[in-house]
Amino acid sequence: MRMFLATLCAALVLTGCQSAYYAAAEQVGYHKREILVDRVEDARDAQADAEEQFVSAQEQLMTLIAFDGGDLQRVYDDLAAEYEASVDAADRVSARIDAIVDVAEALFDEWDAELAEYSNERLRADSERKLRETRRRYESLVKVMRRSEQRMEPVLAALKDNVLYLKHNLNARAVSALKLEFRQIDQDIDLLVAEVRKAIASSDEFIDSLQAD
Secondary structure (H helix, E strand, O other), X not given: OHHHHHHHHHHOOOOOHHHHHHHHHHHOOOOHHHHHHHHHHHHHHHHHXXXXXXXXXXXXHHHXXXXXXXXXXXXXXXXXXXXXXXXXXXXXXXXXXXXXXXXXHHHHHHHHHHHHHOOOHHHHHHHHHHHHHHHHHHHHHHHHHHHHHHHHHXXXXXXXXXXXXXXXXXXXXXXXXXXXXXXHHHHHHHHHHHHHHHHHHHHHHHHHHHHHO
16 A cells, blocks of 8 residues: 555655645545554664664774774775765654654644534544644654654764774774774764664554554
8 A cells, every 4th residue: 555655656746745645545545644653663663774773883983993903995995884874874764754744744734623523522522632642642752753863963973074084094093093082972872772762662652552542
């Protein structure tokens, strides 16, 4: 189902693509709530992939710092590759979070508008309460996700600095200079991993709450 809708969306012009996607999805019984669950799952998986990638970059930095003779060019190439892969992983996380925000706002706008259509006051009040609770849980989730996303920025900047410095100073003296920077980067990656794990746990909780509702 998602593959079909993704292909359909890709065939549309960029302007209004999401609204057209949601309309097409509704017609085949794929509602915004389900899309939201799927996108939170996608973001959770992207976070897990990012954690794995940043840990891999951390390990490569350790290899660099422990360098004591050998092929320094290869060590540099490996670190540069880890940096590029980390950038890609961070970009995927950002894109997945943005996709969550897009469908969530569409869902809440629709839900809020439909409250006026109720004739039964008790049902309307219960739906309004569930809307508030769902929005509150969603805002909490996005806050945690954005925090992990922001943790990636200083790590990427530090990785880039190390790659650039080593590129133009490919010698043992340069490695010694980078050892002074390693402790801070190492700590930043550890903090990033902790935030990512919180985001993953929050994602699972949010999915469970939606499915329970």
